[in-house]
Amino acid sequence: MVKRVVLALGVLVSLAVVPTTAQGANIHYWIGAVPTEWNVVPSGRDPVTGNTFLPTQTTMNTVVYKRFTRNWGQLMPNRFWVGDNDGIPGPTIRAREGDTVFVHFRNMDTMFGQSHSMHFHGFHYDFSSDGAFVPGVTGVAANVPVGRNVTYRLRARRGSVGVWPYHTHSPSMHMPESKTLYGMIVIRGRNERKPVRENIVVFSEHLGFQTINGRAFIGNTPTFRSRVGERVQWNVMAIGDSHHTYHLHGHRWRYANQNIDTRNVGPAESWKFRITEDEPGTWLYHCHVNFHMDAGMVGLYQVAGRSVSGTSGGFEGLLAGRP
Numbered sequence: 653m654v655k656r657v658v659l660a661l662g663v664l665v666s667l668a669v670v671p672t673t674a675q676g677a678n679i680h681y682w683i684g685a686v687p688t689e690w691n692v693v694p695s696g697r698d699p700v701t702g703n704t705f706l707p708t709q710t711t712m713n714t715v716v717y718k719r720f721t722r723n724w725g726q727l728m729p730n731r732f733w734v735g736d737n738d739g740i741p742g743p744t745i746r747a748r749e750g751d752t753v754f755v756h757f758r759n760m761d762t763m764f765g766q767s768h769s770m771h772f773h774g775f776h777y778d779f780s781s782d783g784a785f786v787p788g789v790t791g792v793a794a795n796v797p798v799g800r801n802v803t804y805r806l807r808a809r810r811g812s813v814g815v816w817p818y819h820t821h822s823p824s825m826h827m828p829e830s831k832t833l834y835g836m837i838v839i840r841g842r843n844e845r846k847p848v849r850e851n852i853v854v855f856s857e858h859l860g861f862q863t864i865n866g867r868a869f870i871g872n873t874p875t876f877r878s879r880v881g882e883r884v885q886w887n888v889m890a891i892g893d894s895h896h897t898y899h900l901h902g903h904r905w906r907y908a909n910q911n912i913d914t915r916n917v918g919p920a921e922s923w924k925f926r927i928t929e930d931e932p933g934t935w936l937y938h939c940h941v942n943f944h945m946d947a948g949m950v951g952l953y954q955v956a957g958r959s960v961s962g963t964s965g966g967f968e969g970l971l972a973g974r975p
Contacts (some may be wrong), residue, residue: 680848740866
């Protein structure tokens with residue numbers, strides 16, 4: 653018998669004692685659809701071309717998923733890493749095989765007054781927790797009015813292991829302000845070891861820019877960091893209407909019995925890979941569709957330490973992006 657302690661939206665929650673070979677833990681998330689102002693290019697420039705942009709070109713009023721303490725008591729702080737509580741993408745929902753996840757959702761969209769919902773890939777669940785609107789069939793969980801709460805009950809089973817998207821699937825999902833309501837799910841195997849670093853990359857389009865996690869261009873898109881010798885997991889996903897090609901400079905990984913450094917990802921597709929860092933440097937990661945990269949879909953990956961060849965690397969003098 654073991655006692656598992658998990659982080660549920662930033663709050664340490666002591667779970668009931670459960671056998672390691674039986675069902676897993678019960679995990680609770682408290683999430684709201686919150687209106688916000690979002691700047692796709694907060695620096696106002698593309699450092700590669702030198703092009704500059706006005707805030708009126710890069711800022712939008714929209715709705716994002718945010719996480720809260722129990723019963724939506726307080727908004728959880730944003731600790732400045734992707735999938736924490738920065739808004740795009742929404743908070744990462746994490747579980748292990750065997751866990752049951754309860755997502756308590758409140759629609760707080762007082763700006764647009766639209767109904768919203770949450771629809772989850774990867775998990776097993778009853779139809780009542782699908783969160784997708786079907787006219788004349790679904791209930792309030794697929795069309796949550798402003799001020800209302802619902803709870804989705806999700807089960808992580810053997811076929812659930814992997815990375816997946818979640819997003820709104822209410823009647824308002826095609827409205828511009830709803831296209832920022834998305835996030836990632838990470839479900840590990842029961843005995844799967846966590847990586848030292850985990851990077852979340854979500855390709856999408858906003859305000860005519862090609863974005864990574866809601867931002868465009870180096871210095872705005874995430875700058876991920878690691879050190880030589882660390883085990884790093886990359887979680888890659890696309891949301892929207894376009895197909896993309898993820899490429900990471902200076903690295904390769906195994907897929908379909910071959911070594912690759914580029915892989916396609918279409919709308920609502922998601923996948924992961926792991927690498928052990930062995931070479932320092934400031935590497936680009938980006939979509940290899942040329943006009944997508946030109947429109948902002950590019951970021952930096954900084955690896956510090958010393959390679960087997962003796963070359964050292966660090967972070968000094970590098971462009972500062974979101975960690």
